[in-house]
Amino acid sequence: MKILWFIPSHGDGRYLGTTKGGRSAEYSYFRQIAQAADRLGYKGVLIPTGKSCEDPWLLAASLAAETEQLHFLVAVRPGLMSPTLAARMASTLDRISGGRLLINVVAGGDPVELAGDGLFLNHDERYEATDEFLTIWKKLLKGEEVTFEGSHLKVKEGKLLFPSVQKPYPPIYFGGSSPAGQLVAAKHSDVYLTWGEPPEQVEKKLSEVRKLAEKQGRTVEFGIRLHVIVRETEKEAWESAEQLIRYVDEKTIQEAQRVFSRYDSVGQQRMRQLHNGDRESLEISPNLWAGVGLVRGGAGTALVGDPETVAKRLLEYQQLGIEHFILSGYPHLEEAYRVAELLFPLLPLDHGKKKEGFVQGEIIGNEFFPSFIKV
Secondary structure, three states: OEEEEEOOOOOEEOOOOOOOOEEOOOHHHHHHHHHHHHHHOOOEEEOOOOOOOOOHHHHHHHHHOOOOOOEEEEEEOEOOEOHHHHHHHHHHHHHHOOOOEEEEEOOOOOHHHHHHOOOOOOHHHHHHHHHHHHHHHHHHHOOOOEEEEOOOOEEEEEOOOOOOOOOOOOOEEEEOOOHHHHHHHHHHOOEEEEEOOOHHHHHHHHHHHHHHHHHOOOOOEEEEEEEEEEOOOHHHHHHHHHHHOOOOOHHHHHHHHHHHOOOOOHHHHHHHHHHOOOOOOOEEEOOEEOHHHHOOOOOOOEEEEOHHHHHHHHHHHHHHOEEEEEEEOOOHHHHHHHHHHHOHHHOOOOOOOOOOOOOOOOOEOOOEOHHHOOO
């Protein structure tokens, strides 16, 4: 397993749908989370994209200098960025970070937001443009001179003078639940991403993408984006889940769902269907809770339970073929520690271990290390 965490550049707090317990979304806080994830042994962090977020490329470039091993999953935006400019940005960030860049392909799902950014392509046209974008981007990172003319993009004698550290290019992560999105993902992605749907739905989606990739003569790895609410006991975990939405009222849910209803993202539609705006039936699969999606766009589900149960559910996803797990929890700083401390010892991780200091816990009686006291 490869476990990534999340930088909440669109805001964070102890509760959803309220300013109570809210945190200032400022760089010093993002740095705390990134350095905690680095120290705790996470593979990397996802930095979100969109008008509600700080710019992910600037954040990643800044946080790379504040960390040592942490990788950064950063979005390229076909239709909003030119592929040649995106290739130079990716190459530069990969070099200055020492090969710690991961690429998150985001075609967009909100026509209103996209129109505000000057993009007026419909859903399937955006994936056509994404296909052309990645064709150009990948060739440039491979060191090829690119002349290309498609339906959406045109490049003449494009070159990338400074190569990336990772060869042939930084790994491409790609999420898309529609047939158009899955087809392009199968053609270009190194890691296909899904949001946290029930295992039977995830299994069906992975099977579809696997078959599409085989037709392209390719294989892809798989990843999942989930929130996690893990506590020492099952009871504490479910109480924490309820506390997270204690200030979310029906008006807030209705307003959030009104915005999500305009999305043409199939993935977002699937997230909405898991709860249908009803807070009374939120456990949609054993230990899989849809409460986050009442007011949050994108990933809207959380695994809830004690460490052994949550680890079991993660391993069930792994058995379906998931290798990459992008996790998060509220607030993100404290939960980064909680997840690492409670879950990491139970999971087969294949990346860095926690940086251990000499003292584990507070000295007892100014004399003894806790490990000397047998409980």
